[in-house]
Amino acid sequence: MEAFGCRAGWPRQKHGEEEGSALPEQNRLLHFNSAQGASRKPGVSVCVKLEPSGRIHVVFIVGEPEAEEHSSEGEPRKAVGVDLGIGRLATLSDGRILENPRPLERSLERVRVLQRNLSWKKLLSDNWLKAKRKLAKRHEHVKDFRRDLFFKLGALFAGEYDIFVLEDLNVGGLIQEGETRKRRLRLDDSSFSELKRILEWAFEMGGKLVLPVPSSNTSHECFHRGGINQSLTLEDRVFHCPHCGFTLDRDLNASLVLLKRSGWVPPFWCACL
Numbered sequence: 496m497e498a499f500g501c502r503a504g505w506p507r508q509k510h511g512e513e514e515g516s517a518l519p520e521q522n523r524l525l526h527f528n529s530a531q532g533a534s535r536k537p538g539v540s541v542c543v544k545l546e547p548s549g550r551i552h553v554v555f556i557v558g559e560p561e562a563e564e565h566s567s568e569g570e571p572r573k574a575v576g577v578d579l580g581i582g583r584l585a586t587l588s589d590g591r592i593l594e595n596p597r598p599l600e601r602s603l604e605r606v607r608v609l610q611r612n613l614s615w616k617k618l619l620s621d622n623w624l625k626a627k628r629k630l631a632k633r634h635e636h637v638k639d640f641r642r643d644l645f646f647k648l649g650a651l652f653a654g655e656y657d658i659f660v661l662e663d664l665n666v667g668g669l670i671q672e673g674e675t676r677k678r679r680l681r682l683d684d685s686s687f688s689e690l691k692r693i694l695e696w697a698f699e700m701g702g703k704l705v706l707p708v709p710s711s712n713t714s715h716e717c718f719h720r721g722g723i724n725q726s727l728t729l730e731d732r733v734f735h736c737p738h739c740g741f742t743l744d745r746d747l748n749a750s751l752v753l754l755k756r757s758g759w760v761p762p763f764w765c766a767c768l
């Protein structure tokens with residue numbers, strides 16, 4: 496069994512890995528012994544992770560008997576299209592919207608102060624190590640906030656939908672091609688790759704599916720008749736089709752286009768026309 500981002504099995508100290516010196520010896524032993532005890536039980540394994548700030552994560556992975564599969568034949572499957580973005584984190588084709596909390600952008604000022612403090616310290620001195628640990632903690636805080644949010648979203652969506660249709664984005668390419676530094680930061684802050692990995696994991700665990708579909712022209716295509724609005728810019732928040740006059744929120748139109756590309760058409764779509 497493999498849990499998300501954590502391979503089941505015995506924790507091992509890798510060569511060159513930082514020692515957990517931030518914790519007293521007793522605490523380290525306590526954690527390790529707990530892990531040993533747990534891993535002897537069938538279906539239980541432990542993953543230990545040491546963060547740069549000295550914090551240690553101990554993850555207990557407990558295998559549960561597989562739920563009895565019930566036949567879904569004949570049952571309608573609930574599909575949703577999702578447009579991911581840096582303004583709004585996600586817009587769903589059923590009209591739900593999730594704002595982007597941008598944890599890195601909100602922490603940026605604090606990170607800059609900590610980086611400046613670190614640059615003033617003598618390399619490898621006690622104060623330098625202290626400042627470095629503080630900076631690592633701040634980065635971990637941002638990472639934790641993001642992962643916590645993504646796992647909650649994964650659980651929420653996997654509980655409500657059977658098929659989650661996403662744009663098959665080249666996120667790395669988007670970050671390099673971002674026109675401005677702020678846009679690059681926001682793309683990085685949104686961590687689409689991590690979000691997609693967590694969603695895929697959450698859906699797979701529930702026997703459901705994340706379905707990537709081609710991303711070309713998603714924002715420019717008219718959901719209603721398929722015409723293309725080439726003049727749409729990043730600043731335009733409303734999509735207007737020059738061919739048929741269809742007008743809708745830009746992100747909602749994109750999420751509906753994605754859903755349509757997967758072969759599903761929302762039963763309510765005519766209501767918004």
Ligand SMILES: [Zn+2]
Nearest residue numbers: 717720736739
């Ligand atoms: Zn149109």
